[in-house]
């Protein structure tokens with residue numbers, strides 16, 4: 246407890262100083278109110294013993310100043326007074342003094358008053374400290390709650406969407422089936438009838454011209470329809486994948502191998518413009534889950550990286566696998582990166598910045614759902630040097646490792 | 651006539667499409683909207699191959715498949731489904747379907763192949779029986 250003694254009388258000051266020395270209390274001396282205030286401002290004081298009557302600034306003013314500033318309010322102040330009168334005491338307390346001692350200062354009175362001051366100051370500091378901790382904790386809780394509720398909201402939305410997607414996919418699949426079948430039949434019929442249409446004798450040359458045109462264009466017409474069918478089929482397939490949340494058979498497998506398989510599957514999309522480098526954990530990292538679904542999640546991320554790199558020409562893809570408390574897979578690219586205002590939206594189903602027919606906007610929500618269903622999480626950020634970084638975190642399987650799937 | 655086919659699907663357009671397609675290939679076509687109607691038709695006439703959807707009102711495709719295999723073991727059944735689920739595919743297999751083809755049929759030749767294979771098998775049996783008994787059996791076997 247660093248103690249300040251503000252006393253203009255040399256004798257009284259000397260007496261108090263000797264006591265403090267004897268009790269080993271660290272102290273500072275001041276001869277008037279203004280010096281005392283300067284010391285307080287610079288010197289980290291816990292307890293101030295302040296004489297009432299002093300030059301420059303008297304004790305009451307000094308105490309008012311201390312108690313009036315939020316930075317020093319915590320200093321425990323003891324007022325020294327000669328007049329043992331009730332009015333004065335009241336005046337002192339009203340100015341903010343915490344205690345008072347009547348002069349001449351008695352050895353044991355000073356000792357017990359200082360002890361009381363020390364105790365109260367310690368409590369006060371403890372409360373301050375705990376308050377601060379509480380504040381920090383509640384802040385932490387608040388961000389945690391926010392984060393969790395956002396995750397919950399997202400998960401909820403995904404599962405509702407999943408059900409919706411399954412329904413929509415099923416509804417679209419039937420009409421798609423007869424469109425597709427009829428187009429195929431049209432193609433077959435045309436293969437039979439097309440020649441006859443052209444070769445038939447037409448009296449009218451305009452008619453013959455038209456028939457020639459039809460003969461020429463028909464393959465394009467049919468091809469266009471088939472192209473549409475293929476695209477719808479892909480979307481329906483992706484919607485089904487997205488909604489498939491049934492518990493599938495889980496096995497224990499080497500996740501490093503899965504990453505390599507995913508890279509192999511994407512080889513065609515990578516080989517022209519992407520340099521791939523991977524950094525795999527030395528030991529085999531095992532994970533329990535649905536292997537092909539996990540691989541699909543990686544494939545989606547890798548394809549996205551390939552697309553992002555394509556937009557800037559050429560670049561690199563880094564894949565890193567590490568295992569500590571959790572299994573972490575980092576997939577980062579030197580592609581075009583994600584504009585800051587899109588960074589939340591990319592997880593939304595059907596959000597895409599790719600041209601019509603190229604992106605459906607389901608890759609990331611599918612990956613998100615797969616990773617989540619495996620107790621993991623997935624985060625995105627832009628790399629400082631440009632490009633995007635996706636970090637997948639998965640729980641380490643808890644059972645002892647015996648089988649291998 | 652190459653063979654008698656029964657198409658079972660609750661979607662009229664799909665019935666029609668498949669009937670047109672297989673009709674063009676030379677099969678005799680019949681159709682039903684659900685399992686119950688299909689069994690009624692089968693009680694009155696013989697069919698070589700039944701092509702049936704799985705999810706249908708009244709009687710679903712798996713039930714129909716079970717019934718056919720009990721009552722008409724010689725009839726081949728090809729399942730078609732838009733709702734691809736492992737458990738559906740397993741049920742088809744377990745109850746003796748020839749195969750299971752997923753919608754949309756972006757390549758109808760898969761279905762053509764399955765029908766041709768079924769009729770081929772029937773034809774082989776037909777020949778065997780003919781040899782054994784020296785009998786003249788009608789085409790429906």
Ligand SMILES: Nc1ncnc2c1ncn2[C@@H]1O[C@H](COP(=O)(O)OP(=O)(O)OP(=O)(O)O)[C@@H](O)[C@H]1O
Pocket residue numbers: 545549550553578580581582583591596597598599603604605606607608609610632633
């Ligand atoms: N590595 C990346 N770098 C830059 N942008 C990305 C990256 N990954 C995703 N994105 C952005 O997020 C959007 C959504 O991605 P998502 O995989 O969900 O759909 P998609 O790739 O557009 O279509 P799909 O995957 O269905 O073919 C992309 O269109 C793109 O704008």
Ligand SMILES: [Mg+2]
Pocket residue numbers: 545548549604607608609
């Ligand atoms: Mg994608």
